[in-house]
Amino acid sequence: MKYAVDKQERHTVFSVQEENLNSLVAPDLKSEFVILFNEGINNLIVDLSAVQYVDSSGLSAILTADRIWKDLGSFVLTGIEHPSVKKLIEISRLDTVLTIIPTVDEAIEYVFMEEVERELGLDKAEEDLG
Numbered sequence: 139m140k141y142a143v144d145k146q147e148r149h150t151v152f153s154v155q156e157e158n159l160n161s162l163v164a165p166d167l168k169s170e171f172v173i174l175f176n177e178g179i180n181n182l183i184v185d186l187s188a189v190q191y192v193d194s195s196g197l198s199a200i201l202t203a204d205r206i207w208k209d210l211g212s213f214v215l216t217g218i219e220h221p222s223v224k225k226l227i228e229i230s231r232l233d234t235v236l237t238i239i240p241t242v243d244e245a246i247e248y249v250f251m252e253e254v255e256r257e258l259g260l261d262k263a264e265e266d267l268g
Contacts, residue, residue, distance in 0.1 A: 189223055
């Protein structure tokens with residue numbers, strides 16, 4: 139599977155560089171997500187701008203990552219540009235479950251704001267306890 143990983147201090151962008159996110163690619167994608175999780179990545183942005191086709195295995199890999207990062211930090215999908223990918227996500231109603239942001243730059247801003255909100259929430263909880 140072809141991909142690129144850009145690790146920054148507060149987030150990691152994982153760019154899938156395959157046209158098809160199908161049963162041939164999905165197991166490798168899930169493995170990469172688990173590796174990133176084990177490395178302690180708190181906020182993951184998955185860029186699908188190169189992807190033109192997704193099947194149920196690809197959706198399963200995406201949902202696996204969403205589940206992994208639910209309690210850890212942020213999981214954001216971006217770059218859903220191809221009509222068939224957009225349609226499948228809408229038909230499967232995943233657009234109501236997943237955080238989908240149009241561009242990588244906007245996704246980075248979103249993750250940063252969520253991180254700040256989590257930090258402020260934690261600070262407030264600590265104040266309430268103290």
